[in-house]
Amino acid sequence: MKVIIFGGDGFCGWPTSLYLSKLGLDVTIVDNLSRRKIDIDLGINSLTPIATIEERLSTWKTVSGNTINFFNIDIAKQYEKLLDLIKSERPDSIIHFAEQSSAPFSMKNSENKRYTIDNNLNSTNNLLAAIVESGLDIHVVHLGTMGVYGYGDNGMKIPEGYLKIHIKGENNEYFEKEIMYPPNPGSLYHMTKTQDALMFAFYNKNNGIRITDLHQGIVWGTQTKETSMDEKLINRFMYDGDYGTVLNRFIMQSAIGHALTVHGTGGQTRAFININDTVKCLEIAINNPPNNNEKVKIFNQMTETHKIRDLAIMIDKKTGCGIDNIKNPRKESPENDLYVTNKHFLNLGLTPTTLNDNLLDEITNIAKKYILRCDKSKILSNSYWTPGNKP
């Protein structure tokens, strides 16, 4: 199977590319290296030392014997190059990670708001328009987010993308419909994924494009079996206030003896998934495409839920680093529950990697190994949802 991975140089894209290449798939990466450039602008760095994409790919060739092709294309802007590539490569599947992926970054200032909307929506539309123009039948797998659902719904179990509803008519009769789950995004980044969903529904309805949309939880962990094969293959590990995900940030904080920065009460419940399960989910998704004439498939790509304060307490117990409840930079309910179905992936063979000491120790070891690379001034978030959210 031939697959093009857009955004294949990123935190999820890189381990996915190696994993699928290892499985014997013909993998091509397209990336404009924008995450590396954003690091430069923000003055941040992956804790782990990231090799250049050329070094990564030549190392992978050496350790695995497999070739991954790479094209530096900005798919939000360089439509003709994108179209030519699709027409010449004729992939069976496309994986679409090529979006700005940080909620705090998207809320930092007008420039970032504008970049996130412009980049994410044009990337998705260009990809879909190019597939239509190519005339090829290509399965698109998109990395979305659990954040499209909003944060919990009065104890109602959140289904996988679609919701059966009843509507009371004028004469007390009931109409039944199945709808996309009503979106309630918590940031402009999350909002772009809800806008993507409308594009997927339209291109699927109008042009019959086969699409799978993955609503992913917060990823924790860093390394996979493949990225561990050589230090030049190491995956990105962010600990800063914009791109660091919460559990990785806590582990980094504890490694340097910094109190764990919990936003507000920490009563926010979030969905989680380990990076090793992310790559497995992508394999399952490309191997189980929708049929022709089938609507967009939606999977919840998460394995467990936790309240943020419970994660902080767990890590504090191990490390004694303490907890610092700081003002929440986000505009959200201080406390929420989140009750979610994820049976699609479980039924297709996913065995969840849940939070446990061994894996946390592995991340802690990475944090300690590269501790001298940590810039402590970048730990606190300095993106605020509104002026009233500033400390």
Place this chain on the structure above:
Amino acid sequence: MKVIIFGGDGFCGWPTSLYLSKLGLDVTIVDNLSRRKIDIDLGINSLTPIATIEERLSTWKTVSGNTINFFNIDIAKQYEKLLDLIKSERPDSIIHFAEQSSAPFSMKNSENKRYTIDNNLNSTNNLLAAIVESGLDIHVVHLGTMGVYGYGDNGMKIPEGYLKIHIKGENNEYFEKEIMYPPNPGSLYHMTKTQDALMFAFYNKNNGIRITDLHQGIVWGTQTKETSMDEKLINRFMYDGDYGTVLNRFIMQSAIGHALTVHGTGGQTRAFININDTVKCLEIAINNPPNNNEKVKIFNQMTETHKIRDLAIMIDKKTGCGIDNIKNPRKESPENDLYVTNKHFLNLGLTPTTLNDNLLDEITNIAKKYILRCDKSKILSNSYWTPGNKP
């Protein structure tokens, strides 16, 4: 009251600008004149001879004594100019017409798909981001479309934007929610309005921006009292396959003795509004802003529904020009009903201008007056939703 009208040079924007100026409002128009430039690219023309924006505004000054300011800004691209204008003008209200408004144009080819997404979504996001950055409390009135609802729903009455739903839980309990009406757009143009709606909901929730979204039906008619005051004030009249609206197109076709081109069976039911009611609705909307902390107000801006074939029959009876059922270029159900609430505007004083012979005669007179300007080669639609929709 000070109002900036973005897209104030267009078919709805121009008569709205004059009407509000006549009422004594302090009106500023911002427009990048993109509709005039698209005419050039498509080789089409308004049947009515449109004066330049400078001629329009100097004529208006002469006949009314009122000054309308004008700025040529592309708000999808020139963010700093947009922000500076908002900060210096400090308007009470902003009316946002500044989007590519043709469904067939948006489906014609990849370039148009990409332009429509890029232009419409960046325009709306830039406007909202600039208002947040300005720190001002400005009411935004946006021209949306009835097309966000899709085409009818099994006889269910379509409410104004929001829908009360019931969801059956795991233990047969019912959860109640009020949601935005599940979108089902019929073209990429319509889709952008459903994506706009997500931006409005987010900026309203996060930043408290007061927003009114108008879901407008298909506009018919050309002139208003104000645009009739001088020939240099005349409004745009499109009869081509991309920008011509159905009733105006039929009247033009009958004026030149062309059979009325009905797409498919003509069993599509659509919502309609006269241009004179459009301008009145905008007045009502800016005079009835949402309160602070109120969610986005949504009004259905339409006064009647008709099946396309019934309109064709009505005009054929008057003119004997005949009806030509051609292959539908759109991907849609051949027949649908549409049952819609519009009580918000009626309760606020709108007196509908419904289809009647006098008004049709007025349009027919305009069509006949300018008949020599008609390019018959532009009458048929040449935008197809899929290759299978081509004749």
